[in-house]
Amino acid sequence: MSVSIFDSFLTTPEMIAVFDDTEIVQGMFRFEEALARAQAAEGMIPDTAARAIASVCNAQLYDIPALVNASRRAGSLAIPLVKELTKTVALFNPESANYVHWGSTSQDVIDSAMALATGKALALLDQRLQSLINQLLHLAGQHLATPVLARTLMQPAQVTSFGFKLLNWTAPLLRSRLQLRTVAARALRVQLGGAVGTLAVMGAQGPAVARRVAQNLGLGAAEHGAWHTQRDEWVRLGLEIAVLAGSLGKIATDLSLMAQGEIGELAEPSGNGRGGSSAMPHKRNPVSAMIALAAATRTPQHAAALLASMGQQHERGLGNWQAELAEWPALFLSTHGALCALDEAMAGLHVDSARMLENINGLRGLIFAEAVAAYLASAIGRPQAHAMMEELTQQVMASGQDLATLTIAAIRKDPDLRDKTDLAHLQTLFDPVTATAAAERLAHQQLHDLQEAAAALELRAENPIPSNTEVSQ
Structure with missing residues (x-):
């Protein structure tokens, strides 16, 4: 995937790699290989054909820029890919070339490849979420009794505990982590329906082939047939990513405000050129907050585009499915960039508890x-x-x-x-420590509850993919 220099600045190389052109194309080849092997196992095509197809399902063998260029004329990346795959198989085994992409359609290939890429993207998000949550819980434990100003409508309100504030940042992240696993289990499913979703070419063997393809790819089997224009679970997953980005934006907003020079209660790590200014050497810019705020600013538009694309026409969308595909990676690119940035910030966050107390006392009671x-x-x-x-x-x-x-x-x-x-x-x-007591009591209980919830997520260590891919014999 090619991203602009400014997109690269706001995301991570790891997430860019997940949606790289070569990775998506390889995912499409994985589908074609899995389809051929499943059809051979069900006796639909010869074993020799399945082996011949599988032997050349390697993205490195193909001119990917040429495929992308051809897709603009064909209207789908799958069309030139299947054409080139068929030609390549024919070079070694002309008879086997007749069985390439048998009974499938372009959307089957692309949606399944995107589900594979999305599973990898979710794994990256989950890993960073775990790290950020653990760091926030650790910081909260250190600052349960640290007095800090609570602010409402951007004005000083009362005294709260900084640990309590940190736990308010953490709770939505834990909910997002759990919700992403739950929604992913429903959304990350193989796409296989053929021309209009009926598996007509494969006949009675179609459902068994679909289950085998799902098992071979490590995806869930579609519970209610092809989801060509049933985009609800898929879009719901994208919206959960947008919600996570919003929660990260909330943390970044508070962090940036508390790091303002006039407030000075928090500061991001510095050194090695981090947060410097080209004109003002005294500045210590909150660059992690900046990246997370950029993500929170951008993701609502991508989420809205997903919702707008749901009204897909009949059995195959015209324009709206293609718009959804183009918007999808941006959600993950922005959100992973925000997660990594805040994770780095929390690892070296400077908490100035003396300044917090000074700001409280400065309000003269x-x-x-x-x-x-x-x-x-x-x-x-x-x-x-x-x-x-x-x-x-x-x-x-x-x-x-x-x-x-x-x-x-x-x-x-x-x-x-x-x-x-x-x-x-x-x-x-009028004692700030006394005033913190109520927040501290609540924070103690919340910390315990959130630690237990975080530990439970780790103990489950579950694969978010459903286990309903058994193959009928």
């Missing part, structure tokens, strides 16, 4: 106003407590004093309130 109002409400009622804190916060903004000092002074001036208030307890409400 304003973020504790709700907790203080709730405490005072037991003494003077909720409306009066709310009004009192509203007035005091305005004084903080006007005077530059901190809310704790002003609140204690106001209580001491009011004999009735002073008698009903425990000033020592009130002081603890």
Whole structure:
């Protein structure tokens, strides 16, 4: 697969290789070999023909750029590929050439090859997901009690635990990992239906041949026949990739905001030219977040294109199936690039807990106003407590004093309130560590639950391909 220089920048060589032209063409040859062997096993074609076909199903024997060029005129890459395969078989065994691609159609070849490539792509994503999840869980365990500002509508809100925030990043990734395995088990199936999905040329032996082809390729057998225009499970898998990219974009958004110089709570690894500026030597750019944000920006359009392509006409789509094929690799290229970038960032993430505390203290106690109002409400009622804190916060903004000092002074001036208030307890409400306690308690339980869920996924270590490919004898 040829990608632009800017696409290459946002993905990985490993994922580019999965959808490389040679790999896709080899996947198509794997299908042709599996088809011939399955038909021979069912007595449809001679064993000699199956062996002759299999012996030349090697992409290295063919001029792939020429095949791609010819496909533009033919309307499908499978047409020139089958033509060249037939010619090559005929060079060694003219009689066997008659059995190439017997009873199949172009979409069978291409969809099956794409299913094979997608299985490899999912394995790459799963591996990186495991690494990123483990790193986030490890960081969360280290920072369960680390106070950090929670921000809502881009404004300081209250104090939370940084570990709690990390677990909020992690949970969607675990769900995506599980969901991708579940959806892949339904989507990664062999495509074999012949001209209009009926396996008419193969007759009664067609279903048995299809099961054998699936087994030979390590794909699931289609439960409800050919899925030529049944694109629901396939598109659903693509949409799950887009959801994963969105979750990575959420992490990247928070990371980039917390890494801003004015905030300075997090920083990506540096050194060896990483994150530098061509004009400003002082800069430490969050390049991992940048790559993940680019993926999150691009994937919705690819996902929308998949959805738009589902209205395929009758038994073979005209234009929409081809559009789907073109959009498909981009989802995986962007998402794997984002995963790898964030995985690298988390491996060397710098957490400045002192700066987190400094940012909390810099707000002069304003973020504790709700907790203080709730405490005072037991003494003077909720409306009066709310009004009192509203007035005091305005004084903080006007005077530059901190809310704790002003609140204690106001209580001491009011004999009735002073008698009903425990000033020592009130002081603890302005303590960031105390304020973190609620988030820390939740984070402890969530960490345990997410660790168990992650371990369960590893213990299962299942192949996401269904095991319903038994061959009838």
